Amino acid sequence: MRMFHFMRYKWWFLASLSAVTLFAIISIFVVRLDLGIDFRGGVRMEVALEQTATVDEVRSTVRELGVQEPVVQSVTGPSGTSSFLITAEEMSDEQAKAIVAQLDSRYQVKEGATSTETVGGSFSRETTNRAFIAIAIAVVAIIGYLSLRFEFKFAIPAIFALIHDVGLTLGIYAASNRLVTASTVAAILTILGYSVHDTIVVFDRMRENTPLMKKETYAEMVDLSISQTMVRSINTSVALLLPLVAILIFGGPTLKDFAFALTIGTITGTYSSFFVAAPMAVLWKEREPRYRKRLLAAAAGGGVVDDEAMAAYETVPAAKAQAFSGKSAVKPKGGGGGPTAARVSPKPKKGKTSKRPAGKDSKRTSR
Amino acid sequence: MSRIQRDAGILVLVAILLGVAAYFAFPLSNTNLGLDLQGGLSVILEAQESAKAPRSDDGMTQAVKIIQNRVNKLGVAEPEIQRQGEWKISIQLPGIDNPDEALAIIGKTAVLEFYDVKQFGTAYTTKAEALAAAGVDSAEALPADKSVVHWTVSGGSSTDQWFLVTTPPVVTGSMLTGAQTGFDQFNNPKVDMQFNDEGSTAFSEVTGKMAETAQITGEDQRLAIVLDGNVESAPRVQEQIDGGRAEITGKFTTEEAKNLALVLQTGALPVDLKAVSQSAIGATLGKAALNQALIAGAVGLLLIIIFMIAYYRLLGVVASVALVIYGVLFLGLLNGIGVTMTLPSIAGMILTFGMAVDANVLIFARMRDEVAAGKTVGAATSAGFKKAFRAVFDCNMTTILTAIILFWAASGAIRGFALTLGIGVALSMFTAVLVTRSMLSLLSGWKPFRNSRLLGLHVPKAKIVPADEGGRS
Numbered sequence: 018m019r020m021f022h023f024m025r026y027k028w029w030f031l032a033s034l035s036a037v038t039l040f041a042i043i044s045i046f047v048v049r050l051d052l053g054i055d056f057r058g059g060v061r062m063e064v065a066l067e068q069t070a071t072v073d074e075v076r077s078t079v080r081e082l083g084v085q086e087p088v089v090q091s092v093t094g095p096s097g098t099s100s101f102l103i104t105a106e107e108m109s110d111e112q113a114k115a116i117v118a119q120l121d122s123r124y125q126v127k128e129g130a131t132s133t134e135t136v137g138g139s140f141s142r143e144t145t146n147r148a149f150i151a152i153a154i155a156v157v158a159i160i161g162y163l164s165l166r167f168e169f170k171f172a173i174p175a176i177f178a179l180i181h182d183v184g185l186t187l188g189i190y191a192a193s194n195r196l197v198t199a200s201t202v203a204a205i206l207t208i209l210g211y212s213v214h215d216t217i218v219v220f221d222r223m224r225e226n227t228p229l230m231k232k233e234t235y236a237e238m239v240d241l242s243i244s245q246t247m248v249r250s251i252n253t254s255v256a257l258l259l260p261l262v263a264i265l266i267f268g269g270p271t272l273k274d275f276a277f278a279l280t281i282g283t284i285t286g287t288y289s290s291f292f293v294a295a296p297m298a299v300l301w302k303e304r305e306p307r308y309r310k311r312l313l314a315a316a317a318g319g320g321v322v323d324d325e326a327m328a329a330y331e332t333v334p335a336a337k338a339q340a341f342s343g344k345s346a347v348k349p350k351g352g353g354g355g356p357t358a359a360r361v362s363p364k365p366k367k368g369k370t371s372k373r374p375a376g377k378d379s380k381r382t383s384r
Numbered sequence: 385m386s387r388i389q390r391d392a393g394i395l396v397l398v399a400i401l402l403g404v405a406a407y408f409a410f411p412l413s414n415t416n417l418g419l420d421l422q423g424g425l426s427v428i429l430e431a432q433e434s435a436k437a438p439r440s441d442d443g444m445t446q447a448v449k450i451i452q453n454r455v456n457k458l459g460v461a462e463p464e465i466q467r468q469g470e471w472k473i474s475i476q477l478p479g480i481d482n483p484d485e486a487l488a489i490i491g492k493t494a495v496l497e498f499y500d501v502k503q504f505g506t507a508y509t510t511k512a513e514a515l516a517a518a519g520v521d522s523a524e525a526l527p528a529d530k531s532v533v534h535w536t537v538s539g540g541s542s543t544d545q546w547f548l549v550t551t552p553p554v555v556t557g558s559m560l561t562g563a564q565t566g567f568d569q570f571n572n573p574k575v576d577m578q579f580n581d582e583g584s585t586a587f588s589e590v591t592g593k594m595a596e597t598a599q600i601t602g603e604d605q606r607l608a609i610v611l612d613g614n615v616e617s618a619p620r621v622q623e624q625i626d627g628g629r630a631e632i633t634g635k636f637t638t639e640e641a642k643n644l645a646l647v648l649q650t651g652a653l654p655v656d657l658k659a660v661s662q663s664a665i666g667a668t669l670g671k672a673a674l675n676q677a678l679i680a681g682a683v684g685l686l687l688i689i690i691f692m693i694a695y696y697r698l699l700g701v702v703a704s705v706a707l708v709i710y711g712v713l714f715l716g717l718l719n720g721i722g723v724t725m726t727l728p729s730i731a732g733m734i735l736t737f738g739m740a741v742d743a744n745v746l747i748f749a750r751m752r753d754e755v756a757a758g759k760t761v762g763a764a765t766s767a768g769f770k771k772a773f774r775a776v777f778d779c780n781m782t783t784i785l786t787a788i789i790l791f792w793a794a795s796g797a798i799r800g801f802a803l804t805l806g807i808g809v810a811l812s813m814f815t816a817v818l819v820t821r822s823m824l825s826l827l828s829g830w831k832p833f834r835n836s837r838l839l840g841l842h843v844p845k846a847k848i849v850p851a852d853e854g855g856r857s
Contacts, residue, residue: 063669095672110484127668129423133483134663140428144795151793158785166778200728203790203798207735207805210786214779218746221775249749252695256745257738259691260684264734267680269673271420275731275801 020244024236027296034293038181041188048191051088055199056145058138059106060113063270064120065098065130075101078123082115084108088196092270098127102270104196148202155209163213167220174297175216178289182212186281200271204278211257211279212286215250216294222246223298234315235308236299243291254287391822398819402709405716415719418726420797421674423667424478425486428796429657431471434524436531436656437493439471443654448473451490453650458489468795473657483664485643491657493612494647496557498587498630500594501606501618504533504547514546535608535615553610554590559583563648565641566631573641574633577648584628592624611644661796677730684734685711688741696748697840698832702823703744703816710740710815714808729800736808739783743816746779747772748840755841761834764841769821776817783809 023030054061064075076089087105094100103116117131136144156176163172183205190197222242230238261283264276302308408414419426431439431447448467455463455477464476480486508514514532515521523532533547562578579587594605598621608618609632617634636644688707692700714733718725751761751768759767787806791799827833836842 065669065672093676095668129666129668130672132423132663132665132669135659135661137430137658137660140430140660147793147795151789154793155786155789158789159782162778162782162785199794199796199798203728203794203801206786206790206793207783210783211739213782214742217778217782218775221778225771245753246749249745252745252749253742255691256688256741257735259687260681260734260738263684263687264680264731267676267683268731269676269727271673271727272677272680272731275728279735 020240022240023243023291024240024296024299027236027299030292031296031300034181034289038184041184041191044188045184045191048194050187050191051194051196052145053196053198053201054104054106054134054136054141055202056141056148056197057106058136058141059104060108061134061136062103062108062113062116063092063094063100063132064103064117065094065100065127066120066124067098067127068124069099070101070120070124072101074123075103075120078119079103079105079116082112082119084112084116090196090270093273094269095127095130098130099124100130144199148199151202151206152209155206159209159213163217163220167224170301171220171223171294171298174294174301175213175220177297178216178286178294179209179212181289181293182208182282182285185285186278189281190278195277198274200274201278204275204282207279208282208286212282212289214253215287215290218246218250218253219243219290219295220298223295232311232314234311235302239295239299243295247291250287250290254283257283387825391825394818394822395826398709398815398822402712405713405720407716408719409712409715412715415715416722416724417670417674418724418729418797418800419476419478419663419670420665420727421670421677421725422478423665423670424476425480425483425662425664426477426796427475427487427490427659427662428468429473429475429491430660431473431655432524432658434526434656436524436526436528437654439655444471444473447653447655447657450650450653451475454489454646457646457650458486460486472660474796479667480664483662485639487659487662489643489647491659492647493653493656494557494650495612495652496560496648497553497610498555498590499533499549499553499608499610500590501608503549503551504535504608505549507545507547509545511546514548517548531613533608533610533613533615535618554607555579555583555586557648557652559586560648560651563645565638565645568631568633572633573636573638574631575636575641575645575648576629576631579628579630581628584626587628587630588624588626591621594621595623598622673727677727677734681730681734681737685737688737692741692744695840696744698838699744699748699751699824699840702820702827703741703748705823706744706815706820707737707740709819710812711737713815714804714811717807717811718804723803724800726797726800728797729804732801732804733808736805736812739780739809740812740816742779743772743776743813744820746776747817747820752841755836761836761839761841762828764836765821765824765828769817773817776813780809780813 053059072089072091076087079087079089084105085107087103087108090102090104092100092102108116113133117126120126156179159179160169160172160176163175186205186208187197189195190201195201219239219242222245223239226238226242230241233241258280261276261280264272265280268276303312429451431444433439437443444467448465451473452463452465455465455475460477460480462478464474466474468474475490477486506517508517511523511532511534512521515523515526518526518530518532520526526532529550529552531549533549535545535547537543537545559579559582560577561580561583564576566574566576568574591607594607597603598605605621606618607621609616609630616632619633632644685707689700689704692703692707694700696703714736723729747768750772751764754764754767755761784806787802787809791802791806794802824833832838
């Protein structure tokens with residue numbers, strides 16, 4: 018297995034993804050999220066028309082009847098119809114009825130194919146509050162659970178990865194002017210629960226590799242863990258993306274809304290595990306004395322005596338990685354010319370390399 | 385008990401469960417469909433706090449009963465009326481054609497009061513003026529012994545008048561024993577009412593007094609019949625009315641008269657309810673949404689199965705079988721406990737298909753690790769399950785935790801999503817881990833299941849240098 022030294026570039030990952038997250042969050046505040054009627058109160062109407070009509074035509078019909086700032090979207094309705102979702106913050110019952118009557122006379126409304134949803138102001142405020150509270154509780158619950166099962170120093174990086182996932186999802190909502198609905202909030206909460214999956218898979222491997230790799234620096238151990246788990250993390254995400262894509266293609270408006278947010282969250286959740294959660298955990302863990310010592314030892318072993326351990330250790334792990342990169346304890350002679358070895362500064366090392374690759378010995382790996 | 389026996393036992397148990405689940409799950413038309421999938425009216429009413437009708441727990445319980453009564457009289461099949469939280473009532477009426485009418489009936493406070501028009505006093509031209517006369521600025525702030533009555537006096541051009549009434553009504557709706565529709569001599573619809581003893585006495589006393597005054601003064605004496613603060617009609621009283629009967633005539637249609645009789649029969653709501661959220665879904669739209677969801681679900685399931693088999697070959701087949709078993713068990717469980725399926729809950733279900741195979745992906749990836757490290761397929765299987773379980777468990781727990789939080793925080797249909805997501809993930813852990821393992825362990829005797837290539841356990845490309853144990857199959 019080829020091992021890539023992700024952690025050498027941890028600052029790059031963290032800096033670029035922080036920038037992306039920051040940009041997304043700023044755009045949320047600058048462009049403003051388009052909050053749907055679930056949060057502001059208002060009326061949402063779905064109408065299926067027998068004859069084809071355009072969004073503009075429907076919008077002007079709605080405007081003619083005195084509805085301010087209606088949002089009209091074309092949606093997948095019953096087959097053979099052109100269906101529209103009309104949302105407005107203020108629309109009286111009479112106006113709603115007039116819209117249906119007007120659309121019926123112009124484009125013929127399909128029998129039984131209208132729906133109207135009205136949300137009152139106080140109810141929507143409650144929904145908003147509950148959404149915030151629920152997200153806050155979910156974050157605390159995830160921190161608690163990860164602290165319990167792993168450690169606090171893993172929980173916080175995982176949460177930062179989640180902030181990236183949710184921030185980017187909402188940022189895309191803001192940038193593309195999508196209406197945020199109750200379904201979106203449900204999807205966001207699901208993202209919180211789901212995108213931590215890939216992080217858990219990496220952390221689980223780190224938890225398992227830690228006792229096996231007593232000499233390597235923490236970053237090396239994390240690199241190995243990521244290399245070992247990346248493919249399966251991508252596969253689990255693909256397994257979830259497949260039904261989501263099916264929903265995006267075949268589903269109606271409500272389902273699409275769910276699937277859209279979840280699709281973004283699932284994709285970001287996969288890479289943020291490797292490029293946000295893991296690097297942050299490395300940064301934090303390497304402040305611990307024992308890993309600091311290893312870092313310095315690695316630096317010393319690499320022949321570079323320098324205060325800047327960071328710079329030093331980067332030259333070393335590749336050489337060591339070679340030992341376990343093939344997942345085989347004993348490298349056959351002459352087999353060392355792998356792609357990873359090319360980067361190695363072939364300095365002789367005094368430090369003993371652990372000869373036990375992860376996943377080799379079941380008795381040791383199981384707790 | 386040997387492992388084979390244990391695994392066979394598990395599979396027999398699963399087969400039995402599968403039978404039971406299939407009994408509940410099929411035909412699929414047994415499933416309770418939510419309003420968003422079959423059309424209908426869903427309303428959330430909230431009690432408004434006012435001095436006149438203070439909110440109380442008893443009042444809410446009673447209101448739910450009254451609404452239930454009204455809905456039953458409307459003849460809606462399978463209505464659902466529930467108290468939600470402290471001051472809300474959620475009402476689900478499937479298959480309603482005319483949501484506006486239904487809403488008007490359900491939410492009508494229906495406080496019926498009879499006043500002698502002389503009690504009305506000064507007429508104001510706006511409601512605000514009448515309220516100002518009472519020294520308050522909103523109807524909610526009106527003290528219990530005062531009320532504002534609105535009267536559209538017809539005659540020429542109709543004029544709206546408001547009155548501040550400070551004396552109690554002479555007869556109230558609580559003294560009614562019955563109400564029916566009927567027709568007056570001009571064949572116009574009307575509502576007949578019967579009073580109980582107390583009501584009869586009061587009614588006869590008041591009408592007697594009014595008839596007497598009319599005779600003495602020669603002026604018309606009118607009795608105003610007020611419903612929810614609006615004068616419905618104000619007939620002249622010419623003689624004392626005994627026998628405990630009265631009627632409301634006016635400008636009703638037959639339908640309106642019927643509805644009025646209905647709300648009067650069921651009595652006034654003890655709290656003032658206002659619709660804070662409502663949705664009326666057309667049956668055609670519901671059906672379309674259901675079809676779309678089913679197609680999306682079926683395609684999603686198929687894609688997952690193709691992916692798993694393409695990537696993990698025989699193991700993928702086993703995982704797919706486990707996934708289908710999961711699907712049937714899940715449907716059976718939902719139908720068995722009578723969960724109503726809504727659009728979001730179907731979304732939750734489709735998602736759990738993807739999450740269910742997550743566990744298999746993690747386990748199979750572990751098995752690959754073990755095979756790559758030189759283990760036999762059998763040893764790799766047991767080690768793979770053992771080592772992957774911790775991550776599988778932790779992953780699913782975070783999802784279950786968020787599902788619980790979502791279930792608590794959400795209202796309405798989103799709750800259904802949280803419910804199916806939570807139950808589904810928990811159940812899928814059982815099928816993806818236990819069922820897959822038992823199947824693999826029983827199949828391990830069969831030759832194809834010892835071939836790591838067929839199982840999809842071989843590590844692609846010759847990257848792996850075989851370790852000490854060279855002779856693996």
